[in-house]
Amino acid sequence: MVKNQAPNTNFIKSILPTIKNKTRKVQLMLRLKYELKKQQKEGREKRKKQREKTGEAPLAPKTIESMRVPEDSFVTSDNEEVKNDENIDEFASYYKEGVLPKIIVTTKRRPSEQLIKFAKEVQGIMPNAEYYDRRTYDMKEICEYASNREYTDVLVFNEKNKEPEGLWIIHLPEGPTAHFRVSNTWKRREIPNHGTPTGYYPELIMKNFDTRLGQRIGRMLASLFPQKPEFRGRNVVTMKNQRDFIFFRHHRYLFKEDGKKVILQEVGPRLTLKLRSLQSGIFNTESGEYEFLYQPNMQVNRKKFFL
Amino acid sequence: MQYPVVAVGDDTGLIKFIDHNGDIKHIGTQERGESVKSISRYQDKILVARKNGKIQTLDLEGNFTDIQTPTKSELVKTKVLDELVISMYTNKSIKIGDEEIKTNYNEARDFSIFDNFLGTCGKGDVVGIYDFTTKQSVWKARPQERHENVVDMACILRDNKDFFVATAHNEMKLYDIRAQRKAVKVQRLNPKDLSCDYAINTLALSEDREFVYAGDTVGHIYKINTQLTTIGKTKGRSVGSIRSIEENDGMLYSCGLDRYLRIHNSRALDLIEKHYLWQKLNALLVIPAPL
Numbered sequence: 022m023v024k025n026q027a028p029n030t031n032f033i034k035s036i037l038p039t040i041k042n043k044t045r046k047v048q049l050m051l052r053l054k055y056e057l058k059k060q061q062k063e064g065r066e067k068r069k070k071q072r073e074k075t076g077e078a079p080l081a082p083k084t085i086e087s088m089r090v091p092e093d094s095f096v097t098s099d100n101e102e103v104k105n106d107e108n109i110d111e112f113a114s115y116y117k118e119g120v121l122p123k124i125i126v127t128t129k130r131r132p133s134e135q136l137i138k139f140a141k142e143v144q145g146i147m148p149n150a151e152y153y154d155r156r157t158y159d160m161k162e163i164c165e166y167a168s169n170r171e172y173t174d175v176l177v178f179n180e181k182n183k184e185p186e187g188l189w190i191i192h193l194p195e196g197p198t199a200h201f202r203v204s205n206t207w208k209r210r211e212i213p214n215h216g217t218p219t220g221y222y223p224e225l226i227m228k229n230f231d232t233r234l235g236q237r238i239g240r241m242l243a244s245l246f247p248q249k250p251e252f253r254g255r256n257v258v259t260m261k262n263q264r265d266f267i268f269f270r271h272h273r274y275l276f277k278e279d280g281k282k283v284i285l286q287e288v289g290p291r292l293t294l295k296l297r298s299l300q301s302g303i304f305n306t307e308s309g310e311y312e313f314l315y316q317p318n319m320q321v322n323r324k325k326f327f328l
Numbered sequence: 329m330q331y332p333v334v335a336v337g338d339d340t341g342l343i344k345f346i347d348h349n350g351d352i353k354h355i356g357t358q359e360r361g362e363s364v365k366s367i368s369r370y371q372d373k374i375l376v377a378r379k380n381g382k383i384q385t386l387d388l389e390g391n392f393t394d395i396q397t398p399t400k401s402e403l404v405k406t407k408v409l410d411e412l413v414i415s416m417y418t419n420k421s422i423k424i425g426d427e428e429i430k431t432n433y434n435e436a437r438d439f440s441i442f443d444n445f446l447g448t449c450g451k452g453d454v455v456g457i458y459d460f461t462t463k464q465s466v467w468k469a470r471p472q473e474r475h476e477n478v479v480d481m482a483c484i485l486r487d488n489k490d491f492f493v494a495t496a497h498n499e500m501k502l503y504d505i506r507a508q509r510k511a512v513k514v515q516r517l518n519p520k521d522l523s524c525d526y527a528i529n530t531l532a533l534s535e536d537r538e539f540v541y542a543g544d545t546v547g548h549i550y551k552i553n554t555q556l557t558t559i560g561k562t563k564g565r566s567v568g569s570i571r572s573i574e575e576n577d578g579m580l581y582s583c584g585l586d587r588y589l590r591i592h593n594s595r596a597l598d599l600i601e602k603h604y605l606w607q608k609l610n611a612l613l614v615i616p617a618p619l
Contacts, residue, residue, distance in 0.1 A: 103606055
């Protein structure tokens with residue numbers, strides 16, 4: 022093969038198995054890789070020029086989400102049965118009648134100082150939430166106590182190696198109970214140029230909760246906040262589902278140049294949730310019935326998502 | 329509609345009829361508290377029992393007729409034996425027609441009927457057998473040891489001898505009610521080292537009464553013989569608690585909280601088809617031929 026002459030990739034492919042010199046083989050492999058990339062680039066440019074001529078729109082990029090395996094439980098906007106169910110489910114009163122949530126935030130037994138601080142920061146975002154020391158109480162006792170005092174939700178944080186690891190959300194009085202894995206947590210002081218919470222009811226942005234299970238989880242998370250946002254506070258809580266990970270962010274927006282420009286300031290804390298289980302009643306490890314339970318063997322196909 | 333038709337009762341109060349072709353027909357309205365707990369055949373109609381205690385009959389034209397108004401206590405389960413409606417309530421009572429049996433369960437779970445016997449289970453007391461005619465307790469299991477404290481979740485009477493009980497610790501117990509109060513055999517369905525001790529909450533007998541199907545709270549169905557040996561288990565990655573199982577003509581129909589109606593081959597428990605029905609499903613009834 023002569024140097025500086027464009028080699029045929031098919032030719033390289035055909036002679037590769039016959040070459041026994043290792044160095045030469047590696048050189049040819051690299052050459053083949055380079056040529057293939059070059060071909061791809063040329064093809065891309067050719068297609069781009071053709072599109073410009075014909076005025077066609079560019080193709081949408083292929084991502085795992087866009088190639089998602091279709092789910093039976095994907096909810097469309099014209100599904101009356103689901104709409105009717107949502108009018109009578111456990112969270113209906115929060116959306117229809119504007120019932121204010123009343124929340125207990127607590128931790129596991131013997132929490133670290135870091136976990137307590139984190140739980141208190143989360144409590145700071147939620148209006149009407151109170152932090153309670155866990156002491157030695159059982160979850161069942163806490164639920165009973167909270168039910169009797171008309172609390173609507175109990176949030177319990179777990180930790181591993183002094184980092185938040187799990188979150189139980191127990192909706193009272195009838196459930197459901199959700200267990201999330203918590204990861205990628207940023208406390209407020211770790212976020213650069215962070216703001217401070219103002220205590221106004223935040224606006225909520227819920228995104229990509231598309232399946233039946235996803236909608237239920239979305240409604241459960243949204244019901245932790247009052248459904249009457251106080252726009253004066255310019256607070257936004259965002260919960261975005263992406264590949265079954267729920268990204269939780271808390272921002273303030275500021276208007277600049279007489280409202281022509283808007284900038285965001287993150288208030289924090291920042292966390293990522295992944296659904297582990299959803300039980301139909303209140304917390305019961307013995308005989309609780311699961312609506313969903315994450316099992317590692319469920320994640321065989323990377324393009325299959327549940328929320 | 330092509331038979332067999334499966335009638336499924338959901339958590340919002342709807343009854344759905346799914347025929348052989350997969351066509352779905354909805355009957356009823358969605359209301360809070362009207363959750364369907366049981367569906368059974370009653371004369372030439374279908375008997376629908378709801379969570380609030382209301383019991384209705386449903387004819388083929390889709391008309392409901394009330395035969396019992398809502399009660400104070402919640403209904404757990406209803407079954408029909410020779411046109412006699414038997415209902416279990418959370419207030420420790422079992423109504424047999426107009427008469428009543430009082431139990432000691434704090435949380436009643438399940439009951440089963442065979443011949444003159446009525447087997448019961450629940451939380452707070454041991455399993456027991458009552459006589460239909462005298463309404464008296466005729467047999468009671470031996471009280472549990474303190475350290476055991478296992479909740480009995482479901483029970484089924486195979487004949488006037490074998491009484492199967494499922495527990496919240498993934499165990500099946502077999503009692504011989506003619507011989508002794510202690511369980512003859514206790515068997516875990518999953519090996520202990522797998523830490524899959526999910527509660528078993530549904531039991532059903534096969535058509536020939538030779539096998540027991542057990543459904544757990546995470547969607548597995550086990551096929552067990554009368555010696556409590558597990559013969560088969562469903563292979564799918566189902567994840568919602570099983571609420572109802574029924575076998576008909578070599579097919580095993582099951583539904584649960586994951587909102588799927590699943591049809592398995594009852595011999596090998598292979599999944600044949602599944603239908604997504606949008607609501608949590610509580611009860612099912614297979615109608616093999618026109619009523």
